[in-house]
Amino acid sequence: MQEHDMSWVRTEMALAQPAPAGVVGFGAWVRKNLIASAGDTILTIVGIALVVMILPQIINWAFIDAVWTGPNRTVCATVAQGGIQPDGWSGACWAFVNAKFGQIMFGTYPVEERWRPILVGILLVVLLLPMLIPSVPRKGLNALLLIVVFPIVSFFLLVGGAFGLEHVETARWGGLLVTLSLSFVAIVVSLPLGIVLALGRRSRMPVVKMLCVIFIEAVRGIPLITVLFMASVMLPLFLPPGVTFDKYLRALIGVSLFAAAYMAEVVRGGLQAIPKGQYEGADSLGLGYWQKMYLIVMPQALKLVIPGIVNTFIGMFKDTSLVTIISMFDLLGIVKQNFSDANWATAQTARSGLIFAAFVFWLFCFGMSRYSMYTERRLDTGHKR
Template sequence: MRDGATLSFVRQDLVSERSAPVKTTGFIGFLRVRLFNSVTNILVTIVCALLLWVLLVPTIKFLLINAVWIGTDRSACLAENAGHVVGACWPFVHAKFGQFVYGFYPESERWRANLTFIIAALLLIPLLIPRLPAKGLNASLLFLAFPIVAFFLLHGGGLEGFAVSWISALLSGFNDSVGEGGRKLAVAGEAVAVIGPLLWAAGKLVVGISTAISWVLAPLEWLRIEIHSSGRPVWTDLLLTTAIVSALVFVLGGGARAGWRSLIASLATFAGVGLLIAVMGLDRGGLPVVDSRLWGGLLITLVVSVTGIVASMPIGIGLALGRRSTIPLIRTFSIVFIEFWRGVPLITVLFFATYMLPLFVPTGFTIDGLMRALIGISLFAGAYQAEVIRGGLMAIPRGQSEAASALGLSWWKTTALIVMPQALRHVIPGIVNSFIGLFKDTSLVSIVALFDLLGSLRASFSDPLWATPSTLFTGFALTGTIYFAFCFGMSRYSLFVERRLSAHQRN
């Protein structure tokens, strides 16, 4: 009782237990919520399970259960010798693995390729981990110093001079080619009746310009001769280049008022270059030369794809900015360049770079076959990257640039610090998609006599010692796994970068 009032009802028994709630967590919850929550999902799940059964079971049997793991020749991978249906012939992979990775690179020199892989991994992994410090120094070493080290490690050879000698030789050779062309034009003009005088006059004009340029280049040519006549041309040229470049950096950096920091950075850079030359013995001939025609396998695939990826980004950024430029000449050049390279198949680009590019270089100046392919692929990929990046630039509101201008920032600072970082963040999926496509398109270099991973695989099929019915499928299973591992790794890392930068959100 309470306050004189009586209770009208008092429950005498316990309330019955309620049914347990539907479990939505754990493995059972995942099955219930994601796979069997509706009739449609149940049917789709059953169909997918059947497809996986049809595809995965034979694949596992071929790669693992029915595979042959030990053998020295094709006889081990024949059904009559194995006593069962033969799947993958892994002894073939073991015997040809060196060819798949290095191509025809000399076996005694493959340590150089291994060292290159190790250095690349040691420089790349810290750059991909956001929390590690010194990203600027790491990127400088990876994108500036490492390509030079990798070239001399893989190709070998040494230096006969440095920047002053190289520039002098290049300009002199180009000028000689121009003068020779002018003389041929003048001779052709003497043999033509109608427009002969015009051709003759144009040829003489070109020869005169070439002669004037040769007078201007005479001091530089004399300096090159003096450098090579010295006892140690590499070090003499390096010291001279260091003095010239450091002086220019000091003056352009502000002189005695603010140029000391730039001067110290320049001197430190050239000191590092000198240390590298001394350690690798580049002034004494360097390592034995391995012609690029002997490179192959995964080595060529990585060299071509990494070079194309790294070189295409600055090319794409420059072309994207050029296409949006208000200067008609720059905008027209960028549009023509992009549309030309996007309108030509990559196979045509490779043929042009391999067989026609040497016709456009100065007389006596040769370009390695691999270098020609790298130039063509970089320009081709850069044109595609330009359109991807331009899409990101168009997504940035004009108010961003206007606000930066109101704060007094120049166009360069506005682009580098405000516009471009946001634009690249918006197009990360497109950029990585282009990277993945370029990595797979490296297989096309085999048409210009460069044996990439697939080219080395096809070359290995011609070995009669391993000619079996399962050899072909084993090789393609291996290369497919390698391609998938690299492409899947790039895809997953791009998703990590997107989540970290919140690329899907508009701030």
Template structure:
């Protein structure tokens, strides 16, 4: 609308409506022009991609879906010309793929662990979910203990092991047990905690700092370890299941999640240590990182499984799965340290100077200013290490630990399902499972990167 005056002039009272963009620049056509046909090179690459897709996907879909066999009791259903994927084989072996040789009557314990892990992990993945600290404590602190007790059955006599190898007063008092509780161990444990707290207090005071915080940190550590020991020693009435009976996706998730959860904090500590101004600390971190990066993971697994017991005290024989977990975690932590170090080196010097100008201590500066920004910068590298670790769990088959892929290969030996397409069906199923996990981690990392990396948008 407009107002017209006697001299013929007018004043517009409303903004003119913008004209719609050209049709060829919006919608599907506009997207294709911008992303697929924006240049001669893109046109060639698009045509090559379409050609490859036409060569690969139709036969794959035909094998997996159109010509596939969906029902059957044995190999007879999957024999014949032109037969596609043998999905009855996957259905028959599905429990073995998930649980391995875990006793069928006790598989409900694994289901509870999976369900509880999913319930606690989902709120952590939602950035706006309230109560993050409590949720993180439950997932990283309480859940591992509950999962260990459920999967193994608990009652592992950790207190007896610690008392035998690290006890201070046992040679003087012997074992004194009341109502199934080894009082000798707990008295010894309290004295050990007090001794280490005193050493931490004296050492910190000698460096000119307050010893109270160091002593409290030691006491908190011993308190957490004592709670874990008590829970693991308690008899919940669950049958004990050896880790040799574990297998399938259970082992893959245990190794993958444990490696991911432990490698990130270890990698951060190693990265900070490598950039430390203290020569001894920097040298030790450099030696650790370069050693683990200089040997292949298979060598690490062989050493942890077969050679590590030779270097331990007589009678000490850690569980095979535990040895593999430690080896994988340390190996991944070395690579994670270099990823984090890249983020620390990418931080502008002004961030450090600004934090110091505000009077922040070194720990406050790293915790509140530097690390949040540095980790945001290297989210793609961190997730790439996680994906690589998840796929590298298949190497534990070398040391006779049957993960998901190892259990799949073991199932091929069943003569009841021996057919020309069984092998291809099994590996196709494994590829789908690994793709879902790895693709899910990749897409979630992109989501987090977009949410946190707002300062770098243009």
């Protein structure tokens, strides 16, 4: 037999050819992303100019020329201003932040009692971290501890006056402690309240519906400052004579109600996105109203609006800084109050303090938004388009 091997089949893969020199490597990347066209090149040059103008100045100011430690204002002032720095010096005064660090964290909470807020903070981290990591089991128990047990324990820890703990009035709280505790309570209160308001707004009972609409629209139409004003000026008028309210509590009520109105609108968005068939399906199974909402509608609706909910949380976290205006000392308020400390008043103090506060706020908000993006991806069932 003679073999006619007219056709030829390759049995091993051909070796991959290297990509043409024009489309790989650094040069190609630059050509594609920086100088694709004349306009692009101009933009790139403008961008580089901007970066070269700003970035070295920022780095110089924040790190190289910065003062990290020091006893008082002299380290952060130029000779002409009565300090030790050469004239024309401009750098961050981290020494100010360093010296006031305790206050920035706890306000005027008694120094010997500061282990209490620290303990609360550790508890929060210990309970929150496993809650945030999806693979850690026992989420139900964890949530119960975080939302029910933790607030009670931290209330007694922070306020004191029981179990042999010294009573610390809220007027002495301050700094990050106030910012975090205000936003934690506002978050825990506003989510359920917002859900109830959203359900009320979609209720078939006209009276309930109208009340919810009026509340939500009225609160959303006015600035938080006005709400806080109302809470601090009008609440005392609304109560029987002699009954007084803690200022902290008033701010807490104001912030929570305000956030609840926004939360309600976010949740309503989710409720509207659930197809009618889901409601009807629940009805045909014979579920009651609350069962229907709890078992069928809410799990789907809330999942849909996670980004909106987290955005509301972020907004609320930022909004707690407004209590500064009704003279409470949250993170921003305490930093601002310390500008007037004659020991530290220099041209750089305000800038440094505010940038530090901004950094702390930024860390929390950025963290929250990144976590929400992660959750969104994780829960994405692919039903969207």
